[in-house]
Amino acid sequence: MKPTIKIFPETKFIGKNLSFSYTDYRAFELWSSFMPRRNEIQNALGTDLFNIQINPENFDFNPQTKFVKWAVVPVSDFDFIPEGMQSLIIEEGLYAVFNHIGDVSKARETFGYIFGVWLPNSEYELDNRPQFEMLGEKYKNNAPDSEEEIWIPIKKRI
Template identity: 30%
Template structure:
């Protein structure tokens, strides 16, 4: 696992996250069905740039609404400025301000699950921090190319105040 850390992620930086409205396409997943998340992205990408109130080209993958049995909702989306004209086909979530550990994923997207395993099973238990019960999210910068998987990808993990 130590080799994985060097290859796929950096040590985190800590940031105070801001309020954000994220809207896009969403679905429920489990550990067994999480490999289908890229299909959700394929459905959403043609809508990129067409979401009412979209602020920029940065995309987000938000994990939220866990059911306590390993299930969660995942929203592939963008930041928006308003909800008032958002069509019903979109799911949306508010990201509240909070303290986050921010990891940069390096490497192909197919290794993203390994990076999450490192964060949750190696880094967090030994970090002295505790995860907050808030949405975690992936932030794909404007330079990220979803077709090639190249560009900047960050994982934002919410932390309880220390």
């Protein structure tokens, strides 16, 4: 599994977020509260959904370490933010983009490969910026033929 190295442009998002850890993983709760309301976002750019994770500085992947997960859509502006939703901006940056095929149960294998094999053997290191999955037209929740892009923030090793 070889990634494509891309620059993600500065992008505005509107959606919902929750703070939790891998031990107390509540992504289903987050997405269940967001999906029925996503059409309230009036200035969405396209139909892609983004599952964004913002890790604390020096994230250690400890199962108890908390991070913030966002369920969002990209938007043209922040002129109207539905009640109970928040805005987020991801700054432009370098990313390794992996294509994940399979249902959510296979994601652990993909992330294990990314962080345990590819990243340590690459010319890059993890950068402290948001990582995310882009859920586009080929994404089918929990289907074996579902496809999504995994965007990992990177920088050249010094």
